[in-house]
Structures are given as C-alpha cells and as structure tokens.
Amino acid sequence: MTDFEQFVPEHIRKLAEAGNSKPLNQGGKIVSKGGSSEDPVALNLNENPFGPSPRALEVLHAAIGQTHRYPEIQATDLHEELAAFHGVRREQVLVTAGATELLCMIARALLGPGLNAVTSAKSFIVYKLATQVTEGKLIEVPTRENGYDPEAIARAIDANTRIVFIANPNNPTGTMLAADEVDDFVDGLPDHVLVVLDEAYGDFAEAFARKRRAAYSHAFDYIRADKNVILLKTFSKAHGLAGLRIGYGIGPARLVSLFAPLRVIFSVSSVGQAAALAALRDAEHIRRAVENNTEQAEALSAGLQEVAFPVAQTWTNFLYCDVGQDAADFAERLRERGAIVQPLGLWGAPNAIRVSIGTPEQNRLLLHALSNLSATHREDR
Ligand SMILES: Cc1ncc(COP(=O)(O)O)c(C=O)c1O
Structure with missing residues (x-):
C-alpha cells in the first residue's frame, strides 16, 4: 500500500505524531463529598454565565x-x-x-x-x-x-x-x-x-x-x-x-x-x-452580562485574594490568578470540589489559573470549593 506520509508536508506530519490534545470541555459529573452526584460549575472557558441570548x-x-x-x-x-x-x-x-x-x-x-x-x-x-x-x-x-x-x-x-x-x-x-x-x-x-x-x-x-x-x-x-x-x-x-x-x-x-x-x-x-x-x-442580554461582569470582577477578585491568591486587575470576563503551586494539580483538586478552572501550564504559567467570572451564585460555588480546598490543605500539613 502507498505510504501516504510521503505526500504530507513535514510540519503536518509532526502535528499528526503529536496527536490531539485532551478535550477542552471538561464538564461531566463529579461526586461530591456527601457521595451524591452533581455538575461542577464550569468557569474555565470565559463563556457567558447567563447562557445564550x-x-x-x-x-x-x-x-x-x-x-x-x-x-x-x-x-x-x-x-x-x-x-x-x-x-x-x-x-x-x-x-x-x-x-x-x-x-x-x-x-x-x-x-x-x-x-x-x-x-x-x-x-x-x-x-x-x-x-x-x-x-x-x-x-x-x-x-x-x-x-x-x-x-x-x-x-x-x-x-x-x-x-x-x-x-x-x-x-x-x-x-x-x-x-x-x-x-x-x-x-x-x-x-x-x-x-x-x-x-x-x-x-x-x-x-x-x-x-x-x-x-x-x-x-x-x-x-x-x-x-x-x-x-x-x-x-x-x-x-x-x-x-x-x-x-x-x-x-x-x-x-x-x-x-x-x-x-x-x-x-x-x-x-x-x-x-x-x-x-x-439583544442589547439587554449583553448589558446584563457586562454589568454582572464588572460588578462580579471585584467581588470575585476580593474573594480569591482572601484565600491568599494574588489576582491581576482584569479588563475582561476572567481573572488571572497565581496559586503559588502546580496549577494543573490545583485545578484537579478544585474540580473534585465542584469548580472547573483553567490551569495555564500550556501558556508557560505553570503556577497560574484562569477563572471565568460567573454569576454571583457560580462565583460563590467557586469560592466555596476554594475554601474547602485550602481547609484540606491546612489539615494535611
Ligand atoms: C482572544 C480571543 N480571541 C478569539 C476567541 C475565540 O473566538 P471564537 O469563539 O469566535 O472562535 C477567544 C476565545 O476564547 C479569545 O480568547
């Protein structure tokens, strides 16, 4: 059989060898501490927290x-x-x-x-x-x-x-x-x-x-x-x-x-x-998303800083946050506690995460997961 590799340019062959990255949408079910099943709150992809227009x-x-x-x-x-x-x-x-x-x-x-x-x-x-x-x-x-x-x-x-x-x-x-x-x-x-x-x-x-x-x-x-x-x-x-x-x-x-x-x-x-x-x-939907974002940016930054993570000033719908430890591992443990954030190792920032700004309720869930995580962290030490 013809070896088709020879017809494909080298830079594409290299990409094929590297294979596909893992799926972006890490949604799905998690098992909460009480043993029941619930969806984690997804704050990793900077989407509109109020859904479609x-x-x-x-x-x-x-x-x-x-x-x-x-x-x-x-x-x-x-x-x-x-x-x-x-x-x-x-x-x-x-x-x-x-x-x-x-x-x-x-x-x-x-x-x-x-x-x-x-x-x-x-x-x-x-x-x-x-x-x-x-x-x-x-x-x-x-x-x-x-x-x-x-x-x-x-x-x-x-x-x-x-x-x-x-x-x-x-x-x-x-x-x-x-x-x-x-x-x-x-x-x-x-x-x-x-x-x-x-x-x-x-x-x-x-x-x-x-x-x-x-x-x-x-x-x-x-x-x-x-x-x-x-x-x-x-x-x-x-x-x-x-x-x-x-x-x-x-x-x-x-x-x-x-x-x-x-x-x-x-x-x-x-x-x-x-x-x-x-x-x-749909000016109303956009206004709602933007106003929520401007308000919640402050509330969420303050919440994250309280848990002792420095947060950079944001001009958009997510926060960049240094967690001072391996972010991939941190994000995984946070996910087990009900919140999905984006670790930034791929971007050359192995100790940083990106957190989308959600509704007040979504942000509360994130901060809850975070304090749960830092409490476990303290117990472990
Ligand atoms: C800077 C920037 N540009 C463009 C996009 C992607 O836009 P689209 O969903 O229209 O492909 C994103 C999505 O995250 C983004 O962060």
Whole structure:
C-alpha cells in the first residue's frame, strides 16, 4: 500500500505524531463529598454565565426545523446587518465559523516557509494553532507586566513578518493595551505587516474602560484610514453563542476580499446565522452580562485574594490568578470540589489559573470549593 506520509508536508506530519490534545470541555459529573452526584460549575472557558441570548433562543426553535437545508452560503443577511450595526460597508465584513476560523484563514493566506507572525507570550492559544499548520513560525515576545509589550513586539518584527496578533484584552492574562498605545504601535508598523486586532472581549473592556476612565479602542479609525488592520469580533462571549461558532472580521475591503476565499465552504451554519442575527441587537442580554461582569470582577477578585491568591486587575470576563503551586494539580483538586478552572501550564504559567467570572451564585460555588480546598490543605500539613 502507498505510504501516504510521503505526500504530507513535514510540519503536518509532526502535528499528526503529536496527536490531539485532551478535550477542552471538561464538564461531566463529579461526586461530591456527601457521595451524591452533581455538575461542577464550569468557569474555565470565559463563556457567558447567563447562557445564550434569549432572542437567539427564540429564533433557534424555528431555525432548527430547517436544518435539513444548507445554510445561505454567503451569510448575506448577517454581513449586511453587521455592516449596518458597525457603520461600515458590507465588503468590509467577513463572517466565519468563530473568530478562530478567521485566524486560521489569515495565517494560511499570509504565512509560508521563512515567514513569521509575532505575538506576545501568554496570549491566545489559537495564534499558535493557526500558525503551526502553515510553514511559517510564531515569534512569542516576552510579556511586560503580564501583558503585551508593544515596543518589544515592534522590535521583533523583521522583513519576514507578515502578521502581528494582538489580543486586546489579552487571554489568559486579562490585561489591556490603552487606545493610544495601540495607535502608536499601528502608526509605527512597516507596510508589509498586517495587525490582527482581536477584540473578542471588547464589550467587557469597554465597560471597564468607562468605569476607570481609560480609553479602550480606536479600531474603527484604523479601518477608516485604510491601515493594514483586521479587527476580530465574536458572538462567543457577550452574546453567549460560543457553541454555534460565529465570529467576524472587519477591515479594509482590499484585505477582507483576500481572505474570504479561504473560508471553509458552508462553515457558517444556518442556525448560527439565525441566532447571530437575533443576538446582535439583544442589547439587554449583553448589558446584563457586562454589568454582572464588572460588578462580579471585584467581588470575585476580593474573594480569591482572601484565600491568599494574588489576582491581576482584569479588563475582561476572567481573572488571572497565581496559586503559588502546580496549577494543573490545583485545578484537579478544585474540580473534585465542584469548580472547573483553567490551569495555564500550556501558556508557560505553570503556577497560574484562569477563572471565568460567573454569576454571583457560580462565583460563590467557586469560592466555596476554594475554601474547602485550602481547609484540606491546612489539615494535611
Ligand atoms: C482572544 C480571543 N480571541 C478569539 C476567541 C475565540 O473566538 P471564537 O469563539 O469566535 O472562535 C477567544 C476565545 O476564547 C479569545 O480568547
């Protein structure tokens, strides 16, 4: 039989050998101390703690009855609605199966042998995943106070750089670059580099920025000025549609049209399109999620600090927390006590966890699990 390995490029073969990582959704049942079975509270993936937009749920019932039909291939209505919503032209919008699909498309379009993308260490894991299926390489620049260091990133750019990925706010550290810092960075970029400005958590950052009198984002100014910038947004966070996989990019039409052909045909499902159209204008649901988040960020940070873990100031819907011990082991013991958090070893922070900010009740469950864990810890000593 033909050995197909020989037809597959080496960088893909290496990935195949490494195999799949373990599933992200670690849900499922746990056995509580009393021996009964209950679901742990999942605070590991920065999802909307109030669930999907109710307006999306309403239209989903009808949309599900039509799932024998193919989706509208160009997602025309959704493109038009998004363009109207953001005050841009339809050609400046590109809807994809989550922002993740668009990240992969951009990497495939622009990277190749000898070329590179630059980002920060301790940033969104998909930048690495999207790059590693190309023959380009990802340069991860050391952080500044646990966040992006724009000057160091600018210094890392060379003639072979094609992309800079900036998560603002950053996942998993929760830091934000102020609008003027991003202005300076974008202004100083050479012409051969595209900035992917990932504002997946923009709704939360805007609310914090208002409260703290900071300036968050001038992304639309860059697009109006025809800079080499693609802004990324998603329905996975404030809108609560992570499972339906809808994200989008906004940028100069000349760039958007270059990436569009790389979208997987029919990747944006009919139910996803219907739900996103309804969720886009569900201001009430977004307001509820954002207000809860701004309030609970403080309450949860204070609670964590009481258990003696330093927490960094957040600009988004999760907290970055140093637990001063092996975080994977810590997360496992916390899970046994009813709360799932994300250990950050994969991100190069083996003693840190990321905790999504939940409803008051979810946060209470987390803090309860945590005090239970530290009590056992004390008993053990
Ligand atoms: C920085 C950042 N960008 C993008 C996304 C993913 O968005 P999507 O669910 O639309 O693929 C996430 C999800 O966690 C994220 O943290």
